[in-house]
Amino acid sequence: ASYGIQVQNDTKSGLLELKTMNDYVNGASVTYTNGLTVTAATPYAIQVRSNSANFSAGSKTLPVSIVNLQLSAATGSSSITVPLAETAQTVGQGGSTTSSAVSYKYHIRYFTKANDSRLINAVPDTYSGILIYEIIPQ
Secondary structure, eight states, rough: OOOOEEGGGGGGOOOOOOHHHHHHHOOOEEEEEEEEEEEEEOEEEEEEESSEEEEEEEEEEEEEGGEEEEEEESSSSEEEEEEESSSSSEEEEEEOOSSSOEEEEEEEEEOTTTHHHHHHSSSSOOBBBBEEEEEEOO
């Protein structure tokens, strides 16, 4: 069986911006429609993890858990939401046993929660980090 997972174009450099006080008070959100494509011929699980416990901007850091990830199947209404973490977390499952690989699309939503003091008290800057998506055959 063959498997594949691909983060699509603009999703590869996902950008979640907090521009106004309203973004800090109510939370900010960005959605990448069909941002992830999985190809599989058997059932699978999708896992995500950060390569570090923190986002960084020079010597400044913020914990990756300030950002939440919601993955939802493009063809259904089910979704899984997790705070980002350095340890792998299952954020999706799907697929069935077929004679040839089938493509499945997912929407990715990154968001912050309202009134998160870690963000309100953070030094403004452009923080970055790396997320790793994995497909695990079931």
